[in-house]
Amino acid sequence: MTTIITVHGTNAGDESDTGEQWWQQKSEFQEKLSEYVEAPDGRLEFKPFHWGVGPNSELKRRDAGNDLRREMLALEKEEVPYSVIGHSHGGSVLNHALFSVYAKKLSLPNMKSWVTVGTPFIETRRSGFFLTRFNLLGQIGLAIALVQILSLISQPLVDYYVAGNFEAWDSTSLGASLLLLAAVFIIASAFTARARKRQDSIHQRQFADKFESRLSSFRHSNDEAIEGLKNVKSLRANILKAYPIARGLSAFIAILLTFIWAVYNVFFSIADANLLIGNIESIQEMCGGNEVCIAIDSGISAIEPLVYFAVNDFTPSYLYISFVYPLSLILLIFLVYGVSLFCLTALLIPVVAILNLALSSQVRSISVGGDAFGERLNIIRSQPNSDYSDHSQLPHQLAQEIEDYTEQYAIDAIRKIRALIGSNIASSDNPITDQISDTLSWKELIHTAYFDVDNFIKLVAVSLCESGLVTPSRKLKSDPEYDKVVGWYQEMKPEA
Numbered sequence: 001m002t003t004i005i006t007v008h009g010t011n012a013g014d015e016s017d018t019g020e021q022w023w024q025q026k027s028e029f030q031e032k033l034s035e036y037v038e039a040p041d042g043r044l045e046f047k048p049f050h051w052g053v054g055p056n057s058e059l060k061r062r063d064a065g066n067d068l069r070r071e072m073l074a075l076e077k078e079e080v081p082y083s084v085i086g087h088s089h090g091g092s093v094l095n096h097a098l099f100s101v102y103a104k105k106l107s108l109p110n111m112k113s114w115v116t117v118g119t120p121f122i123e124t125r126r127s128g129f130f131l132t133r134f135n136l137l138g139q140i141g142l143a144i145a146l147v148q149i150l151s152l153i154s155q156p157l158v159d160y161y162v163a164g165n166f167e168a169w170d171s172t173s174l175g176a177s178l179l180l181l182a183a184v185f186i187i188a189s190a191f192t193a194r195a196r197k198r199q200d201s202i203h204q205r206q207f208a209d210k211f212e213s214r215l216s217s218f219r220h221s222n223d224e225a226i227e228g229l230k231n232v233k234s235l236r237a238n239i240l241k242a243y244p245i246a247r248g249l250s251a252f253i254a255i256l257l258t259f260i261w262a263v264y265n266v267f268f269s270i271a272d273a274n275l276l277i278g279n280i281e282s283i284q285e286m287c288g289g290n291e292v293c294i295a296i297d298s299g300i301s302a303i304e305p306l307v308y309f310a311v312n313d314f315t316p317s318y319l320y321i322s323f324v325y326p327l328s329l330i331l332l333i334f335l336v337y338g339v340s341l342f343c344l345t346a347l348l349i350p351v352v353a354i355l356n357l358a359l360s361s362q363v364r365s366i367s368v369g370g371d372a373f374g375e376r377l378n379i380i381r382s383q384p385n386s387d388y389s390d391h392s393q394l395p396h397q398l399a400q401e402i403e404d405y406t407e408q409y410a411i412d413a414i415r416k417i418r419a420l421i422g423s424n425i426a427s428s429d430n431p432i433t434d435q436i437s438d439t440l441s442w443k444e445l446i447h448t449a450y451f452d453v454d455n456f457i458k459l460v461a462v463s464l465c466e467s468g469l470v471t472p473s474r475k476l477k478s479d480p481e482y483d484k485v486v487g488w489y490q491e492m493k494p495e496a
Contacts, residue, residue, distance in 0.1 A: 002039035002081050002469060005047045006030075007068065009088025009118075010369075013053040022087065022451035023048050029451040036461035037470035040081075044470065047071075049084075051093060056369035058122065061089060065096025072097065076110050083113045083469045085460070088225060088447065089369075091119025091217075095384050102207045103197050113467035115216045115460060116392075118447050120226045121384050122368050124375040126199055145183075199375075208387035212494070216463040217392035218450070219382055220399050225447040230380045232367045236360050242352045246344035254337040261332060389494035394456075398488060402446055402453050409443040458485045466493075 006023035008014075014021060022029040030046050037044070049071060051064035068084075075082050086094035094114055101108055197203040219226060361376065370377050383390045394402070442448045450456050458476065462485050465472045476482055 001041065001043040001045055003045045003047050003075060004033075004464070004469075005049050005068075005071065005082060005084040007049045007051075007084065007086035007090035007093050008054055009086075009090045010054045010056050012088070013050060015050070017048050023085075023090070029457060032454070032457050033461055036458060036473055036476040037464055038473045039470055049093075054089065056089070058124075058369050058372045058375075061092050061369070062096045062372070064093045066100055068093055068097040069100050072101075072108060072111060073106070076108060079110060081110050081112055081469055083111065083115065083464055083467060085115040085117065086119065087117045087450070088119060091116030092121060095119075095121060098211050099198060099207055102203075102210055111214065112469035113214045113216055113464065114211070115218070115463060117218050117450050118220065118223050118225060119217070120229045121381040122229075122370070123378045123381055123385065124199065124370065124372065125378040126375060204385040205387045208385060212388050214467065215384075215388070216467075217383055218394060218456075218459065218492075219392045220402055220446045220450070221393050222399075222403065223447050224445055226380070226382060229368055232377070232380070236356070238356050239359055240352045240355050242345055242348040245352065246341055246348050249344050250337050250340035253340045254333050257336050258333050391492045391494045393492075395488045395491060398453075398455055398459065401455055402449055405453050406444055406446050406449045413444050455481055455485060458482070459488060462486055462489045
């Protein structure tokens with residue numbers, strides 16, 4: 001039996017082995033491919049590989065790579081010849097599987113070829129901060145171990161300081177410290193060994209030497225996923241701005257301080273009123289018996305002059321109508337606001353710059369599913385690493401066929417979306433984004449249309465035939481496009 005393992009991409013998973021998607025059995029792609037190739041024993045099996053829905057997570061892709069490696073090793077044990085085809089990040093899963101085979105010093109003699117289609121290969125670099133290379137449990141363990149090591153090492157030093165000589169030095173504690181330090185180092189090294197190999201140029205070169213000859217990598221030059229992720233590297237998310245943040249904070253500070261000052265004034269005004277009532281006789285004497293008078297006594301108010309009115313029987317009541325208070329309040333608001341704005345803007349410029357860098361890094365990581373501990377995005381490649389020859393770009397004629405195929409669906413999708421927007425969408429229970437998504441067939445994108453183009457299926461068939469896994473069928477050989485497709489494959493094939 002000859003086997004072809006198919007690996008779906010991100011968010012393209014399905015629990016069923018059978019379906020309409022290219023990687024499922026009974027799909028149009030697999031039906032056509034079966035017509036174009038023949039297995040040596042006449043038995044060709046398609047084996048879909050499942051990795052959930054295909055989450056956009058580097059850790060999940062690596063876990064899936066380990067699972068795929070086990071399936072490949074099971075075929076090796078049965079000595080079944082096979083090839084693996086991965087689309088989009090399904091190719092990343094396949095790449096991780098092969099690298100784990102290399103890292104474990106295993107071999108795959110029965111794997112005739114591995115084919116990647118529209119795969120963006122993510123290259124990462126290790127973070128400079130050691131603790132970030134571990135998950136939460138690992139970080140807690142390292143912290144506990146380091147504290148214990150420092151405690152064991154410092155205790156003899158404290159004893160020496162107290163005793164004044166080395167007689168108090170406990171060789172057992174020192175030995176335990178050194179053993180614990182060695183254990184932490186060994187565990188940490190083992191935990192990060194695979195990551196070090198993955199990012200080491202020597203190992204990458206050896207990995208390429210081992211598997212490049214069996215690789216067929218196909219991509220369209222305008223593949224939206226690959227080109228979009230390549231641009232993520234240069235993404236700068238200047239989301240936060242120092243001046244608007246400082247302006248909002250300054251307004252809040254000015255309002256808060258003036259409110260406090262107003263409360264302070266009210267409190268002392270009440271105190272002044274009580275003081276005024278307590279000095280009623282002196283006020284009456286100042287008014288000289290007039291029914292209405294103005295008495296200004298700066299000694300009564302510690303804050304500002306008060307205007308007093310004596311009415312009828314000279315019972316004192318007063319009206320707070322001083323122009324000094326509202327004017328001083330306005331001046332205080334502007335003063336506090338201006339000073340706060342200037343100081344906060346100067347303070348926030350470097351803080352916001354650092355936060356924007358952190359946000360940009362997070363956005364880039366989220367875009368590529370970069371959740372591997374202690375690793376940061378370095379570059380998006382069209383081949384597994386820099387040691388592979390990049391012959392993945394499809395010939396111009398085939399690329400144009402794929403582009404023409406997507407455009408006919410894109411035009412139809414635009415008509416549907418235009419009609420959708422023109423309808424009464426506000427009355428619908430479904431959000432507009434969901435309605436637009438429902439109108440798309442996903443054949444509008446180059447990234448998801450490779451397997452719908454007949455000549456591309458023939459190119460995949462030729463690559464499998466050239467690897468020795470299968471032979472071209474009579475139908476493929478008699479196809480008028482056959483010689484042209486073979487020429488395309490030879491054109492793309494890396495030089496030996």
